Amino acid sequence: DFLNALHEVIPAFGASTDDLERCRLHGMVDCGDRHKHIYQRAMLLVEQVKVSKGSPLVTCLLEGSRGSGKTALAATVGIDSDFPYVKIVSAETMIGLHESTKCAQIIKVFEDAYRSPLSVIVLDDIERLLEYVSIGPRFSNLISQTLLVLLKRLPPKGKKLMVIGTTSEVDFLESIGFCDIFSVTYHVPTLNTNDAKKVLEQLNVFADEDIDAAAEVLGDMPIRKLYMLIEMAAQGEQGGSAEAIFSGKEKIKISHFFDCLQDVVRI
Amino acid sequence: DFLNALHEVIPAFGASTDDLERCRLHGMVDCGDRHKHIYQRAMLLVEQVKVSKGSPLVTCLLEGSRGSGKTALAATVGIDSDFPYVKIVSAETMIGLHESTKCAQIIKVFEDAYRSPLSVIVLDDIERLLEYVSIGPRFSNLISQTLLVLLKRLPPKGKKLMVIGTTSEVDFLESIGFCDIFSVTYHVPTLNTNDAKKVLEQLNVFADEDIDAAAEVLGDMPIRKLYMLIEMAAQGEQGGSAEAIFSGKEKIKISHFFDCLQDVVRI
Amino acid sequence: DFLNALHEVIPAFGASTDDLERCRLHGMVDCGDRHKHIYQRAMLLVEQVKVSKGSPLVTCLLEGSRGSGKTALAATVGIDSDFPYVKIVSAETMIGLHESTKCAQIIKVFEDAYRSPLSVIVLDDIERLLEYVSIGPRFSNLISQTLLVLLKRLPPKGKKLMVIGTTSEVDFLESIGFCDIFSVTYHVPTLNTNDAKKVLEQLNVFADEDIDAAAEVLGDMPIRKLYMLIEMAAQGEQGGSAEAIFSGKEKIKISHFFDCLQDVVRI
Amino acid sequence: DFLNALHEVIPAFGASTDDLERCRLHGMVDCGDRHKHIYQRAMLLVEQVKVSKGSPLVTCLLEGSRGSGKTALAATVGIDSDFPYVKIVSAETMIGLHESTKCAQIIKVFEDAYRSPLSVIVLDDIERLLEYVSIGPRFSNLISQTLLVLLKRLPPKGKKLMVIGTTSEVDFLESIGFCDIFSVTYHVPTLNTNDAKKVLEQLNVFADEDIDAAAEVLGDMPIRKLYMLIEMAAQGEQGGSAEAIFSGKEKIKISHFFDCLQDVVRI
Amino acid sequence: DFLNALHEVIPAFGASTDDLERCRLHGMVDCGDRHKHIYQRAMLLVEQVKVSKGSPLVTCLLEGSRGSGKTALAATVGIDSDFPYVKIVSAETMIGLHESTKCAQIIKVFEDAYRSPLSVIVLDDIERLLEYVSIGPRFSNLISQTLLVLLKRLPPKGKKLMVIGTTSEVDFLESIGFCDIFSVTYHVPTLNTNDAKKVLEQLNVFADEDIDAAAEVLGDMPIRKLYMLIEMAAQGEQGGSAEAIFSGKEKIKISHFFDCLQDVVRI
Amino acid sequence: DFLNALHEVIPAFGASTDDLERCRLHGMVDCGDRHKHIYQRAMLLVEQVKVSKGSPLVTCLLEGSRGSGKTALAATVGIDSDFPYVKIVSAETMIGLHESTKCAQIIKVFEDAYRSPLSVIVLDDIERLLEYVSIGPRFSNLISQTLLVLLKRLPPKGKKLMVIGTTSEVDFLESIGFCDIFSVTYHVPTLNTNDAKKVLEQLNVFADEDIDAAAEVLGDMPIRKLYMLIEMAAQGEQGGSAEAIFSGKEKIKISHFFDCLQDVVRI
Ligand SMILES: Nc1ncnc2c1ncn2[C@@H]1O[C@H](COP(=O)(O)OP(=O)(O)OP(=O)(O)O)[C@@H](O)[C@H]1O
Ligand SMILES: Nc1ncnc2c1ncn2[C@@H]1O[C@H](COP(=O)(O)OP(=O)(O)OP(=O)(O)O)[C@@H](O)[C@H]1O
Ligand SMILES: Nc1ncnc2c1ncn2[C@@H]1O[C@H](COP(=O)(O)OP(=O)(O)OP(=O)(O)O)[C@@H](O)[C@H]1O
Ligand SMILES: Nc1ncnc2c1ncn2[C@@H]1O[C@H](COP(=O)(O)OP(=O)(O)OP(=O)(O)O)[C@@H](O)[C@H]1O
Ligand SMILES: Nc1ncnc2c1ncn2[C@@H]1O[C@H](COP(=O)(O)OP(=O)(O)OP(=O)(O)O)[C@@H](O)[C@H]1O
Ligand SMILES: Nc1ncnc2c1ncn2[C@@H]1O[C@H](COP(=O)(O)OP(=O)(O)OP(=O)(O)O)[C@@H](O)[C@H]1O
Ligand SMILES: [Mg+2]
Ligand SMILES: [Mg+2]
Ligand SMILES: [Mg+2]
Ligand SMILES: [Mg+2]
Ligand SMILES: [Mg+2]
Ligand SMILES: [Mg+2]
Structure with missing residues (x-):
């Protein structure tokens, strides 16, 4: 395939x-x-x-x-x-x-x-x-x-x-x-909610119960912006949490993710 | 002549x-x-x-x-x-x-x-x-x-x-x-339905019963686009059928032809 | 004069x-x-x-x-x-x-x-x-x-x-x-019907009875276009009649002349 | 003065x-x-x-x-x-x-x-x-x-x-x-009728009875155009009369003057 | 912090x-x-x-x-x-x-x-x-x-x-x-009244009772303009008072400050 | 001062x-x-x-x-x-x-x-x-x-x-x-009537009784134009009076001054 x-x-x-x-x-x-x-x-x-x-x-x-x-x-x-x-x-x-x-x-x-x-x-x-x-x-x-x-x-x-x-x-x-x-x-289209969900599942940085909510708020986002957003959110509010998240030990806090979304979409 | x-x-x-x-x-x-x-x-x-x-x-x-x-x-x-x-x-x-x-x-x-x-x-x-x-x-x-x-x-x-x-x-x-x-x-005009039919007959890549339908959907197409379209369609849906078609052994599937038309006319 | x-x-x-x-x-x-x-x-x-x-x-x-x-x-x-x-x-x-x-x-x-x-x-x-x-x-x-x-x-x-x-x-x-x-x-004006008639008479490529009709259809044509038109028409429908016409042996067929006029005036 | x-x-x-x-x-x-x-x-x-x-x-x-x-x-x-x-x-x-x-x-x-x-x-x-x-x-x-x-x-x-x-x-x-x-x-103004009359009198190329009529038709003409006009008119209808006019032996024919005016003012 | x-x-x-x-x-x-x-x-x-x-x-x-x-x-x-x-x-x-x-x-x-x-x-x-x-x-x-x-x-x-x-x-x-x-x-925003007040307090060039009034009149001023304004006002109406003010011995006269504001905001 | x-x-x-x-x-x-x-x-x-x-x-x-x-x-x-x-x-x-x-x-x-x-x-x-x-x-x-x-x-x-x-x-x-x-x-403003009057007094080229009238007609004139105007007027109608006026022996005739004003303000 x-x-x-x-x-x-x-x-x-x-x-x-x-x-x-x-x-x-x-x-x-x-x-x-x-x-x-x-x-x-x-x-x-x-x-x-x-x-x-x-x-x-x-x-x-x-x-x-x-x-x-x-x-x-x-x-x-x-x-x-x-x-x-x-x-x-x-x-x-x-x-x-x-x-x-x-x-x-x-x-x-x-x-x-x-x-x-x-x-x-x-x-x-x-x-x-x-x-x-x-x-x-x-x-x-x-x-x-x-x-x-x-x-x-x-x-x-x-x-x-x-x-x-x-x-x-x-x-x-x-x-x-x-x-x-x-x-x-x-x-070549931006990601719709379905596409985004598929990508987020593959990246494995959200708790299972947060994926739908995360995909929902993105709204037609190009894949590059999505990657940037994940990286930002993965730092955590005070910094320092990226390694734990990318190694799968922790998950991104959905509220902080929404917060970061503001910066990327343009405040 | x-x-x-x-x-x-x-x-x-x-x-x-x-x-x-x-x-x-x-x-x-x-x-x-x-x-x-x-x-x-x-x-x-x-x-x-x-x-x-x-x-x-x-x-x-x-x-x-x-x-x-x-x-x-x-x-x-x-x-x-x-x-x-x-x-x-x-x-x-x-x-x-x-x-x-x-x-x-x-x-x-x-x-x-x-x-x-x-x-x-x-x-x-x-x-x-x-x-x-x-x-x-x-x-x-x-x-x-x-x-x-x-x-x-x-x-x-x-x-x-x-x-x-x-x-x-x-x-x-x-x-x-x-x-x-x-x-x-x-x-120098684009091909109208009659012209296109004449050209398709000479190219001999469609079943006789499909030629009219094929010519009908083209609608004032320049000859170059028609050639491109025929070549695309001749590959077949999965590729690999071009030789058979141009040697006359097979014919272009009209439904796949309609499909290819979408790409050329601009999706 | x-x-x-x-x-x-x-x-x-x-x-x-x-x-x-x-x-x-x-x-x-x-x-x-x-x-x-x-x-x-x-x-x-x-x-x-x-x-x-x-x-x-x-x-x-x-x-x-x-x-x-x-x-x-x-x-x-x-x-x-x-x-x-x-x-x-x-x-x-x-x-x-x-x-x-x-x-x-x-x-x-x-x-x-x-x-x-x-x-x-x-x-x-x-x-x-x-x-x-x-x-x-x-x-x-x-x-x-x-x-x-x-x-x-x-x-x-x-x-x-x-x-x-x-x-x-x-x-x-x-x-x-x-x-x-x-x-x-x-x-410097284009030729009106009178002027054109005068010119056509001097060129002597039409039968006398056709000159009026020929001059009539021209409608304010510059002299260069008139010369081009005469040359085209003089070839005849199948080509080959120019010499006979310019030597005065034949005349331009008025219907062919009208035909050529289409090309010059812009199809 | x-x-x-x-x-x-x-x-x-x-x-x-x-x-x-x-x-x-x-x-x-x-x-x-x-x-x-x-x-x-x-x-x-x-x-x-x-x-x-x-x-x-x-x-x-x-x-x-x-x-x-x-x-x-x-x-x-x-x-x-x-x-x-x-x-x-x-x-x-x-x-x-x-x-x-x-x-x-x-x-x-x-x-x-x-x-x-x-x-x-x-x-x-x-x-x-x-x-x-x-x-x-x-x-x-x-x-x-x-x-x-x-x-x-x-x-x-x-x-x-x-x-x-x-x-x-x-x-x-x-x-x-x-x-x-x-x-x-x-x-610096163009010549009005009074100015023009004054100039024409000094040039002495018209019969006395024609000066008023000549000045009248000019209508706010710059002095250069007036000089050009006089020169043209002085040639006469068939040419050849300029010397006689500038030496004062003949006068400009007022009708020919009006004729020349057409050319200068733009036909 | x-x-x-x-x-x-x-x-x-x-x-x-x-x-x-x-x-x-x-x-x-x-x-x-x-x-x-x-x-x-x-x-x-x-x-x-x-x-x-x-x-x-x-x-x-x-x-x-x-x-x-x-x-x-x-x-x-x-x-x-x-x-x-x-x-x-x-x-x-x-x-x-x-x-x-x-x-x-x-x-x-x-x-x-x-x-x-x-x-x-x-x-x-x-x-x-x-x-x-x-x-x-x-x-x-x-x-x-x-x-x-x-x-x-x-x-x-x-x-x-x-x-x-x-x-x-x-x-x-x-x-x-x-x-x-x-x-x-x-x-990066200009200073609103609250921000300006905070800055003025740190600069310590106004009498305590004047700070609110001073901050109030500024209205969304960029920090550079605020610094320029303070320096101008610190000279005093007749000049000569800058040293006393910046060393804390004197304060800026609020009426003179309002005066200087006119110049900076564009008369 | x-x-x-x-x-x-x-x-x-x-x-x-x-x-x-x-x-x-x-x-x-x-x-x-x-x-x-x-x-x-x-x-x-x-x-x-x-x-x-x-x-x-x-x-x-x-x-x-x-x-x-x-x-x-x-x-x-x-x-x-x-x-x-x-x-x-x-x-x-x-x-x-x-x-x-x-x-x-x-x-x-x-x-x-x-x-x-x-x-x-x-x-x-x-x-x-x-x-x-x-x-x-x-x-x-x-x-x-x-x-x-x-x-x-x-x-x-x-x-x-x-x-x-x-x-x-x-x-x-x-x-x-x-x-x-x-x-x-x-x-930097042009001179209003008051400013102009002040300047004219200092220049001392008008009779005392004419200064008000002179200042009145100027109407927001830049100082350079005022100087030019004074110089022109000081020549007098026939020329030759400038020295007398600038040495204070004579005054500018107010009517001639008004006349010159026309030239400067644009006829
Ligand atoms: N299918 C994919 N899987 C994983 N990452 C991808 C995929 N497609 C694109 N990316 C990544 O997304 C980012 C943006 O992709 P790419 O540069 O191809 O976009 P683009 O449309 O060419 O952008 P631009 O318009 O700026 O040129 C890149 O970092 C790329 O590696
Ligand atoms: N009568 C014809 N028979 C077969 N093929 C043709 C015929 N006319 C044109 N073609 C082919 O169609 C294609 C387009 O033709 P051509 O390049 O002459 O078009 P064009 O109008 O000059 O295009 P462009 O506007 O891009 O210059 C070419 O591949 C050409 O070989
Ligand atoms: N009076 C005439 N008798 C015969 N042929 C003429 C006459 N006038 C012009 N032609 C011919 O008509 C053609 C066009 O004339 P000419 O080149 O003078 O036109 P033009 O107005 O200068 O054109 P362009 O605007 O293209 O410069 C020429 O071939 C010229 O020889
Ligand atoms: N007062 C005059 N008496 C006689 N001839 C004059 C007089 N004034 C101008 N001319 C003549 O009229 C013609 C036009 O004058 P001049 O060249 O001064 O005009 P101009 O306003 O400078 O024109 P342009 O706008 O083309 O520069 C010249 O041939 C000049 O010699
Ligand atoms: N937080 C601050 N504390 C003290 N001074 C500051 C502060 N921020 C800026 N300034 C001072 O304010 C002035 C303007 O700041 P700065 O040059 O950074 O502004 P800017 O937005 O880059 O201006 P510009 O648009 O002209 O480039 C400078 O003199 C700078 O030192
Ligand atoms: N206060 C003054 N007293 C006397 N003369 C003055 C005064 N101010 C200006 N002038 C004179 O007026 C004239 C015009 O002044 P100045 O050149 O300063 O004007 P400006 O506004 O710079 O003009 P521009 O817009 O053409 O540059 C000069 O000849 C100058 O000497
Ligand atoms: Mg790219
Ligand atoms: Mg081509
Ligand atoms: Mg030419
Ligand atoms: Mg000139
Ligand atoms: Mg900067
Ligand atoms: Mg200057």
Whole structure:
């Protein structure tokens, strides 16, 4: 099933998936059916790229709120593809560079991919690659034009490429024509009460009788915020209780958990 | 007829039409009367350029939705013209270049054409050549001014030139005065139910009794999206069925086809 | 009369009018009274520059729709002036140059003119010289400031200069103060039914009984579009009939002419 | 009186007033009481600069429609001041220069003036010096900041300076704070019927009985346009009559004059 | 308790906290419960970073009116963390530098932090680091993109980092997506009447019977403004009384205090 | 009293107050109670800087209409401070320089001040230092960011600094956050009828019986405009009477004074 698939992956011959592994520090817990569906569909696209003659290039966009798990999901698909060339393009490795240098690095990744028979490229946080900021709005048109062409250009004969983009600014990408460029787009959702409950059960930091109450108050929270909240609550009111809680000796006090929720949701 | 004309073409003396051939990887299937009409009219313009004394320069714009088949059509006209110089100008070969370099390359193509007695130049995806993005909007005025002059400048005495432009941003081109510059403009349509049915019949991946239902649900889809959809559906629900389907041994399950349609049309 | 005057011109001593001749490839046919009036008034200004002591600089703007014949008219006045220095400044010879280089070339033309006792400078397609594009709008303020000063600066003592500008963006020029700078402005009209009939008669490609019907449907068409339309229609429905028609052996089929009109007017 | 004062001026010791003389090619005719009043007030300011101890810097702006005679008036005041340093700063001598070079030349003129005990600087067509264009609007802030400081900076001890600016874009100057910077501002009017009649009488190109009718139709015309109109009309309908008219042998036919008026006022 | 905690801090091994000490020149007086709460929560986050395995990066934003004490509070948390690397990034040490140099210095601070097992970085006055100005608005997108990535990038394995930002332009930061990037955000309030009274009592410059009246009129004043006001009032109406007041020999005359309040609140 | 205080000032040891003296060419006459109050308060701030331990940096903004006397007042406070380092930063000494050079010069002045135990810096005409123009609006963000930091940065231990800014564009400064940065802001008023009468009495150019009438018509005039007006009126209608009037032999004719008022208030 979904979770097992995630965990039995072994990094493929040649493809350095270290960068991708760093995108899912907490491992991958089961986040509910909607996340699972996206994973499965993305893996079908991977197969399509592999076997099809008519689709040498397939592009797929994962969009959703900040911290909803897009990067972790894209990294997982890349790792699970077992393709010889799997690469993540991220603003983190290009901090402070000039847009033309960033552009050159992005082109390089695509040209490396064109030399491998099967490749996956993850374009992580596309709005950040584009240096997007909503005021103005401003962004690098140089990089944006480069991506618009790269996302449409067929790899050379006999080579196959899957590109997975992630973004939390889908409206922006839509407005500059990126969404039409991707073959398919999936919305990665925040956790609803059911999803959250499932996650909390796996984390095992609440007393059984508190889990429902805890899940109930969260209300459509992205998974990253949930992890932050658990960590905060695990310190206890006076600090010092984290170790006991994560080793399972103690449980988080539900009233303190509600307290911490205030800080995270914005006082 | 139209399809035959498309297939009996043999690349002419000197003109390297490799780049043009890459624009129609799937070959050219019959997309219905409206596509055929545009092809025929464009071929008449080709003849006009060849025989006329008063029209040393004829320019023609193909506009339509993304993926509606404009580039494939323009490439086909270029190939079928049998002219000694046929060239496609595309952003794909100019990725990441500075606008002035792009400009110089475009000018070079026109000057090469001026040395041939008969030439066709395809300006593919003009909005991409102009580095257009709708926010702002931004675009390269350097390239845009260059094209505005090149599209009006007569070739030297005794030389004849046909320019075919393609674009999916006709409103933008209209607003910067490009549409008035072209002698004629044709709208390349998406496939209506009849067109789609014709295409599906040629592809032969559905059971005969499913074709009508499949064509019915598509509703004005560009040909590229239709191809993507067929490929996705051909993988089957669990993957692995593509080969059987494309070799004609199996047919696409119509219910799975409807399922895939959701992903492509945007969930 | 007007047409005779146009044809009996012989290029003057020294002034290279080749560039100007290229602006009227089809020769000059009679386009009706309104065109003739503008030609006559412009020739009077030529005389004023020649004889007057108080008008060492006269500037005249020809504005009108794209393809209405402005450049051909300006070139004709320049040729007919018989002045020793007649020069056309056109974006066609400055493609892809930097705005400061364009600027320098324009200044050079004026300074050359200041050395001749009598000069005509045609500033063709001023919006193109200014690299104007309606989005923004954008244009070169460097070139625009240069022209604003050149169009007001008196030539040195004893020298006389006439400047004829052409534009199809008169509203833009108005809004940046160019119209007030020109001494006089003339509107070059599109062809009305009467004008068009006159032109069609001279071209002799329709059966006599079809001319009225053909002229009727055109409705205020610029002369360039009319020429394009005639050429298209002359190919015939299946191609191949152009030679017979232009040699007068056959006539254009009026129904096919109506058909072609659809393409040109925009489907 | 006013006119005599204008004509008995003899260029002063050292001050090169050639540039200033070129600003009034037609000489100075009497344009009516309102022009005269401005001339007299400006001459009083000249005296104030000369004799006062508290006003080492006096600045005066002449604004009015294009061609209303501002530059001619400013030049006349400069010439009539009899000051040892009189200089006109005009965009005509700085065509095509970079804004920083223009800036340097303007500063140079002020620094030269600071070395003379008494100076007049004419800043002609300030909007042109600022490279102003109404679209945007755009202008050189470098030059504008430079002028804003220069127009307020006191000359060194013992030196006196009068600055006369001219502009036909007073609203623009107002909006960037230039009007508040000038000590006084005068509006140079177009000619009303009385003024025009006075001018026409002095020019002596109409039959006596036609002058009233001619003046009547003009309606608030700037003097430059009036001169242009007279020159045009003087050519006669068929050309060739200019010499006879300016030598006084013939008069302008009033009907032809009305005809020419159409061209100048904009058809 | 809060105040004691603040004062018993001893600068830790290696971490140069001089820069941080300069941020609280007046020492730290008790500003009321709301300030205390923020301090305590921030100290819990410090502990979380130290002990947790899942939170190698915690980011916290302090926002509030100008002069409300944000920088002093952030500095205090940094000092009290006892972490080996504690650093304040402030525009004061980067005056007049080019944005790319500023960018490089900021990146350097983060990279230094990545080498220490436990670090606190204070990003002081983020809007000033971003060169923000509300007109336009303008700001450095280079620096803003850099921070957006740095605030999300995990430190290398085994390293832990806490980032504390301060800002008085929270709406701006919100609008460019900075607020979502911070794990938690606290609003540092201005002093209400109770807080102000507490501060005034500690400062001991009023007669006991005047304190209530003085606190009453202040109405939600930031602590910096309160200090300025006290200093002004302490000079006395004729000057000269400051020493007596701060040494406790005299008290501030309440009527003069009211007088000074006018100047500070804006006449 | 106020006036005496102004006049008994003797330039202090080391501080070159020449630049400051040039800011009050006419000397300082009594402009009424409101001007006097601002002077006194500013002098108290000077004392505060000198004696206080908690206020090493005090900043004060003088804002008001153009010509209302802000610069003269700031210069006077600087001179009267008797501080060893007193410096005026003015756009007049930085004409035509690049913004980064201006920036460097401003920083230099502050760094010089940091070396003196007690300093006054006058930032004259801040909008001009910022190269502000209301269209756009445009201004140098480089200089504005530099000032925003300099106005907040504490001088090194033991050094004290007072900064006095002047501006006639207080709304602009407000909108870019400058007003909040200054500790106190004073509005320097135009002269009301009482103030004007006081000034006119001191100037002694009117007959006693005309002073009331003259003051009455002025209506809230800035002092600079009043001086200009007096100078103009003193020339007399025909010129030549200035000496007699300023030496007290004659008086200004009140009717001519009213006449001149028209020119200054804007015809
Ligand atoms: N299925 C999962 N199981 C466990 N942890 C997860 C899972 N998905 C995401 N996470 C964790 O949640 C955090 C946020 O996930 P991730 O970075 O993928 O979100 P994102 O949507 O890419 O966020 P952003 O919009 O900021 O880029 C990460 O720490 C990640 O390791
Ligand atoms: N008549 C046809 N028969 C078969 N395949 C076609 C036909 N026309 C287009 N295609 C295929 O459909 C896809 C899209 O066509 P094409 O690239 O020409 O569309 P386009 O309108 O230029 O798209 P875009 O707007 O993205 O530039 C291509 O893979 C092309 O090979
Ligand atoms: N009187 C005429 N007789 C014959 N042909 C003409 C005449 N006037 C113009 N033409 C032809 O019509 C075409 C358009 O004319 P021209 O280039 O002068 O128009 P234009 O108004 O300058 O167009 P644009 O607005 O594009 O610059 C040219 O091919 C020209 O040779
Ligand atoms: N009083 C006058 N007598 C005779 N000619 C005059 C007089 N005033 C102006 N002119 C002439 O009228 C024309 C326009 O005058 P001028 O250039 O001074 O106008 P302007 O207001 O400066 O125009 P612009 O707004 O274009 O700068 C010039 O040819 C000038 O010689
Ligand atoms: N708790 C406190 N006790 C004593 N003084 C304080 C306290 N908090 C702040 N101050 C003092 O108040 C002044 C303003 O504080 P601080 O600079 O921290 O405010 P800020 O919110 O960072 O202001 P800004 O918005 O301008 O950056 C400083 O002089 C600081 O030393
Ligand atoms: N109290 C005064 N007594 C005499 N003259 C004064 C007085 N105040 C100002 N002036 C004079 O009035 C004129 C304008 O004063 P000042 O330059 O200080 O005004 P400002 O407000 O700085 O003007 P701006 O807004 O243009 O900078 C100067 O000539 C100055 O010498
Ligand atoms: Mg992500
Ligand atoms: Mg295409
Ligand atoms: Mg033309
Ligand atoms: Mg002028
Ligand atoms: Mg702060
Ligand atoms: Mg001032």
